[in-house]
Amino acid sequence: MALKGVESLGLTSGTVALAPFVQITGNITLAVAIFFAIFLLIMALRWVLYRGKTVDRSGTWGCGFTQPTVKMQYTGSSYAASILAFFKPVAPLHEDHPAIRGRFPNKTHYHSHINDIAELHMGNAIVRPILWLFDQLRWIQHGDIHLYIGYILLAIVVLLFFI
Amino acid sequence: MTKSIVLWALAILLAPFFSAVILKVKAFFGGRKGSPLLINYYTLIKLFKKGSVYSTSTTFLFKLGPMVSLCAAITVLMFLPIAGQPPVFSFNGDIIFILYLLGLGRFFTIAAAMDTASPFEGMGAAREAYFPIICEATMFMILVLFYIFTGKLQLAAYFSGGHPLGLWQAAGSPLLFVVISFFIILLTENSRVPVDDPATHLELTMIHEVMVLDHSGPDLGFIEMGSFCKLFFYSTIVASLIFPFELGHPLLNMGMFFVALLFVTLPSV
Numbered sequence: 001m002a003l004k005g006v007e008s009l010g011l012t013s014g015t016v017a018l019a020p021f022v023q024i025t026g027n028i029t030l031a032v033a034i035f036f037a038i039f040l041l042i043m044a045l046r047w048v049l050y051r052g053k054t055v056d057r058s059g060t061w062g063c064g065f066t067q068p069t070v071k072m073q074y075t076g077s078s079y080a081a082s083i084l085a086f087f088k089p090v091a092p093l094h095e096d097h098p099a100i101r102g103r104f105p106n107k108t109h110y111h112s113h114i115n116d117i118a119e120l121h122m123g124n125a126i127v128r129p130i131l132w133l134f135d136q137l138r139w140i141q142h143g144d145i146h147l148y149i150g151y152i153l154l155a156i157v158v159l160l161f162f163i
Numbered sequence: 164m165t166k167s168i169v170l171w172a173l174a175i176l177l178a179p180f181f182s183a184v185i186l187k188v189k190a191f192f193g194g195r196k197g198s199p200l201l202i203n204y205y206t207l208i209k210l211f212k213k214g215s216v217y218s219t220s221t222t223f224l225f226k227l228g229p230m231v232s233l234c235a236a237i238t239v240l241m242f243l244p245i246a247g248q249p250p251v252f253s254f255n256g257d258i259i260f261i262l263y264l265l266g267l268g269r270f271f272t273i274a275a276a277m278d279t280a281s282p283f284e285g286m287g288a289a290r291e292a293y294f295p296i297i298c299e300a301t302m303f304m305i306l307v308l309f310y311i312f313t314g315k316l317q318l319a320a321y322f323s324g325g326h327p328l329g330l331w332q333a334a335g336s337p338l339l340f341v342v343i344s345f346f347i348i349l350l351t352e353n354s355r356v357p358v359d360d361p362a363t364h365l366e367l368t369m370i371h372e373v374m375v376l377d378h379s380g381p382d383l384g385f386i387e388m389g390s391f392c393k394l395f396f397y398s399t400i401v402a403s404l405i406f407p408f409e410l411g412h413p414l415l416n417m418g419m420f421f422v423a424l425l426f427v428t429l430p431s432v
Contacts, residue, residue, distance in 0.1 A: 027254035034241065034252065035264065039234040042385070046230060049381040053214035060218040060281045061377055074277075074285025082293045 179203030210384035228275025235268030236392035246420035276374035287373030
C-alpha cells in the first residue's frame with residue numbers, strides 16, 4: 001500500500017502492477033493464519049497431554065556438575081565463534097593477550113575484538129591520512145589573538161579583489 | 164483437494180516410520196537385529212504419557228520452542244507435493260516462505276536451548292546456527308536454477324503436474340548436482356551421520372540432540388515428531404528428484420513414491 005501512497009509523486013515510470021504483490025502478501029497472510037491455527041491446535045494438544053501430570057522444577061543438567069556460576073555461561077562470542085571462523089576474511093578477529101612466561105606467571109589479561117573490514121579499511125585508507133594532514137596544519141592555530149585578527153584582516157583584503 | 168489433505172495427514176502419520184526404517188537398516192548393516200519398525204511410535208506414546216521436569220533457569224520460551232518447531236514442520240508439509248499430487252496449499256513464492264518457516268522453527272529451537280543456560284546447549288545452538296547458513300546458500304542457488312527452468316518459485320511447480328521428466332530433460336547434468344547437494348543438505352539439516360550422529364551420547368559432539376537435552380515428556384515428543392516431519396520433507400524432495408516418473412495411476416504413484424523414499428533414506432543411514 002506504500003506504493004499507492006507515493007504514486008501521486010510520479011516517481012515511477014508508468015503504473016506499477018500492484019496485483020501480483022497484493023496476491024503474494026495475501027497468500028503469505030493466509031499461510032501464516034494456517035500456521036497459527038496449527039499452532040493453536042498443538043497448544044491445545046499440549047494442554048491435554050500435560051493435564052494431571054506432575055511437572056517438576058530442577059536445576060539445569062550440567063553433566064554432573066552442580067555448581068555453575070554466571071562466569072561459566074556460554075557467551076555471545078563463543079556462540080558466534082564458529083561462524084566468525086568461517087567468515088574470517090570479512091570479520092577478522094583481533095586478540096590481545098601477553099604470552100604466559102615462567103613457572104609463576106604474572107597476572108595476565110585477554111581482550112578480543114571482532115573487526116569490521118569496512119570500518120578497518122576505511123580507517124586505514126581515509127580517516128588516518130586526513131587526520132595526519134590536519135595534524136601538519138596545526139601550527140595555524142597557535143592561540144595568539146593578534147595574529148588571529150591578522151587572519152581576518154588578510155581575509156578581508158583578499159575578498160576585496162572579488163568585489 | 165481432499166486427496167491432498169489425506170496425503171498430508173498420511174505424511175505426518177508415516178514420518179516416524181521412515182525414521183525407524185533408517186534405524187533398522189543401520190542395525191542390519193551393523194549385524195544387529197535392531198529395534199522394531201514401529202519404535203518411533205512407541206517412543207512418542209511413551210513420551211506423551213510422561214510428565215516433565217523443567218530447569219529452574221527456563222522461561223516460557225523453553226516451552227514455546229517444541230511447539231513452534233513442530234508447528235513449522237507440519238505447516239511445511241502442507242506445501243509439499245507428495246507422489247505427484249498437488250499440495251494442500253501452494254502459491255507463487257511459497258518456497259521462500261517454506262525456507263523461512265523452517266528457519267522460524269530452528270530459531271525457536273535455538274532460543275529454547277539458550278534458555279536453559281547450559282554451556283552444552285549453547286555449543287549445540289552455535290552449531291545449529293552455523294551449518295544452516297551454508298545450507299541456505301546452497302538452497303538458494305538451487306532455487307535460482309529451478310527458477311531459470313520453470314519461471315516459478317513454487318514447490319508444486321517443480322515436483323507435480325503433467326511434466327514429470329521436464330527438469331531432467333531440460334538440464335540433466337546440473338540436476339545431478341542438485342540431487343547430490345540436496346542430499347548433503349538433507350544429511351546436514353536432519354543431523355545425519357557425517358555431520359552429526361543422533362545416536363551419540365557425548366554432548367560435546369552433538370548438534371541437534373544436545374539442544375534438546377533438557378526437554379522431557381510431551382515437549383520432547385513434539386521435538387522428535389518435528390524432526391521426523393522435517394526428515395520426511397527433505398527426503399520427499401530428493402525422492403521426487405530421483406524418481407520423476409508418472410505411472411498413470413495415483414495408487415501406483417504412491418507405491419513408487421514410497422519405494423523412492425525408502426531408496427533415499429537408505430544411504431542416509
